[in-house]
Amino acid sequence: MTDLLLSQVKVGGESQFGTDEYVVNLGPQHPATHGVLRLIVKLDGETVKETVPVLGYLHRSIEKICENRTYPQCITYTDRIDYVSAMSVNYAFALATEKLMNIEAPARAQWLRMIFIELQRLASHLLWMGAFAGDIGALTPFLYGLRERERILDLFEMTCGQRLTYNYIRIGGVMIDILPDFVSKCIAFLDYFEPKIDEYEDLLTYNPIFLERTKGVGVISPEMGINAGVCGPSLRGSGIACDVRKQQPYLYYDQVKFAECIETAGDCWSRYKVRMREMRESVSIIRQSLERLEPGPIEAKMPPVLKAPLNSEIYSRIESSRGEMGVYLVGDGTAKPWKAKFRCASFSNLYVLDQLTKGWKVADIMAVLGSLDMIVPEVDR
Amino acid sequence: MTNEELKSKIEVDFKNDIQTVIISAQKEAIVTVSPEHYVALCQKLCEEKEYFFNHLSSLTAIDFPKENKITVVSHLWSYKHFHQLTIKVVADRSNPKVATLENIWKSANWFEREVFDLYGVVFEGHSDLRRIMMPDDYKKFPLRKDFADDGFIVKPS
Amino acid sequence: MFTGENIIQIVSGFLHWAYAQVGISALAGAIDPVITAIVMFGFISVFVMFLVWMERKVSAHMQSRIGPNRVGPFGLLQTVADAIKLTTKEDVKPVNRDKIPYFIAPIVAFVATFMGMVVIPFDKGMVVQDLNVGILYIIAITGFTVIAILTAGWSSNNKFALLGGFRSAAQIISYEVPLVLSVVPIIMITGTLSLSGIVEYQQQAGYWFIFPQIVAFIIFITSATAEANRAPFDIPEAESELIGGFHTEYSGVKFAMFFLGEYIAVVVSSAVAVTLFLGGWLPVAFLGFLHLPGFIWFLIKLVSVIYLVMAFRWTFPRLRVDQLMDFGWKVLIPLSILNILITASVWLLLYGKGAQ
């Protein structure tokens, strides 16, 4: 409609009714930006001309804080980097520190870490699914997602006592062993959960309105995705194998069977499909890990004060729920890191937002933003 | 390629460009490159078939006030060959200037803005070098070691 | 038998007795419609409050929650509490608003939808004014809401509100067309525009129009949902994109008027759907032995249709603005025109030229 009017105006060369750029501030307080992200959107009628993300509203300088904390103390702050998927970030830091100091965690601890990270991936993807559907306008999947996430959080709380910021995965092991009835409860949850995925798919996947809103919207081409640093499920939606669990295996991911979920279209719908399939894969990984869980110690033998060797450095990567999570640590011979850098998936994924939304409608910003699975604390750190 | 192979190959291929290439105690290949060859080296590493580092995983900086230098560190990853490489380039701390990698990997855009914001490293040729985390009128560089965190802590009344 | 018609007779008999007592029998002709309107207003207000409660309960149970359960039994008085809250709360107004349109918009939105109730026959004879052009009247009067919403969006001096207003104008105008076209086959069959007349035709024919006209019913419900700005067509409000759309800047009583207006629009369009397609006050055939009064049947059908509309809202995502237009112009309008053609040809074949 607006396009039609505009084309008529432009025919006469010098336009009589000039059209202005319509600048709208989406955020920092806006229902669809999942926190305090601010987008300055330049509109031409309903069509987006430019989207400029303004970051930093949640910047807490966790990297600076970590330079002034001991290595174990840093773990409590990694919880706050991505509080929707805190276990993964816990582990990302613990892995980097272990590599830096040559610590090998015992087998039981490794299996426990895998179970908890995959449960966390389920919880994170569930929240994502709800928020994505909510952005598009379906409010009910959000409640369904949170309902199942609640049961995962119950499992976490039963084990480590917290529901959001766990501080559970420690350097050289885990905080505390699981309770005896954890395994049975976990299996009961998985049995309950698997049919629920079908239910979400019934509700959303082939819903014609959902297809209209997501198919062909926000296409990340493979070349552009790699070049712009998109990672994780968002890049796998474009047909690139980029799962760190497969390419640079950590924990015991090389000992369990799981498929890397890849879709080729690169639009919002393929990113949705990738995450839905990943949930099923996570369920299978948890089942396999629970089977291979054997009694044993849960913490490696370590000196009472952990010190990194002088001039040591490490860059280790894991596949967090949102994509590639890298931790870069530089040790200077003391108990505190000289430099800690967290490379977060949301930060690099958000970069492509402007290119993906240019020329689309306002409503597509929400769909694309939702499908990128962005978490503001991870962007700002 | 394993890191040792990577090291020996880089030593041969880029004899003139690089300063040192080492395998660290943590088994990572680390290349230190002189500032003038920085972009050319990265361009080759990105495009040549044997290396094919198509993914810039991370770009950050380390502050060394005693040596009066800021090292810009980038971590490369290849989705094809599954190998990892660390590239370091040293800048003068009082007037840090490094060439931008934005024209090779677009993802460097925001990483470099972040380093500019928090360390004050100026990336020459960058298309949009503004502060990204801190307010635009902010004067200090928070991640430098001499940054004083004065007056931000609210004590309970 | 205790039917709607009897009730009307009893009430009007009582009223005329009362007029005689106070000595204003001469004015009865002028006062009667006023009193009917007041009764109607009361009934609709209570019914809309029930609907708001129902919507919250329906959504709650669909999302495995409990919903309102604090105020009154099963939370039935929750809406009353909300209404009291909304009316007593401070009316926050933007400073740079366009004062007069800003004030008028919610009133127009409320009144325009409410006027539609005038011609709805709840039972045989239980109707405020049985116009012989009832359907035309309803379609004309509910079209007024677009003016209200556009005015509200413009006068709030808010970018989101303006976007919402424009979206609403485009949406309501394009969905009027399939709405009218889906009603045409029924008018062709019955040969009357009066809503009571259509119900009586269904009574004589012995079937409801939903059976021959299922396509028209689906088109009608879809366009009516769009007309009432409800999800999945709620792009003028679109809380995840435009925060509140045209009523972003409204609070207190004015917001309540928009809110009630939306629900009354749902009631009106569902009531028309019941009248046209589901046989109005006629009993359900296999449940005829219950001998319920006609208006109870009407309310049962009304609530079922409204449940359907609510289930849409809590199940489906929202369409994008251009897809909404596409859907309206490329799917609904061709389908309804096709439906008219098929209905006309079948009727001609069956009954020849002298159909009626």
Next chain:
Amino acid sequence: MGILKYFKDIFSGLWNLLVGLSVTSKYFLNFKAVTTQQYPEERLPLPARSRSMIKLIYDGEKDQFNCVACLMCAKACPNSCIKLEGVRQADGKRRMTTFKLDFSTCIFCGYCVEACGFDALTFVSEEYENAVYKRGSLLQDEHAMKWVRQAQPIAPEEQKKETVIPAVVGA
């Protein structure tokens, strides 16, 4: 063919909408599928390990706190929110005199409880409504944090698991 596809799309779309409606309607008709709780009336017991509130253990028999002011908790705390002082008593043992924990900066990471080697600090799962009206009330001292351990015995396997925690924290 285009026309056929047009109608096929409409029908499959309609069918998938009905599938979606059946899911929500299934939950609507199943009134027992409610998963929420009515909080102030229904209080779920938190798991025993829940990190809800930090308490100082008070020994009723000896009429003193278990804390000996070894400062391990203060060192382990990432936010330095624990401040405590102690004195050496006449019998040569150290005793804590003042203990202050600032809950406005505490992040409940649990390092202080793990670092404590004298069974003086503990998490309790019973108290979890920690909101206050004034920020100053969050700075709690030893009187506010006093907690007497209940006599109920801990299940044996639970006890075994608890002892596994190593106290490998601190600078």
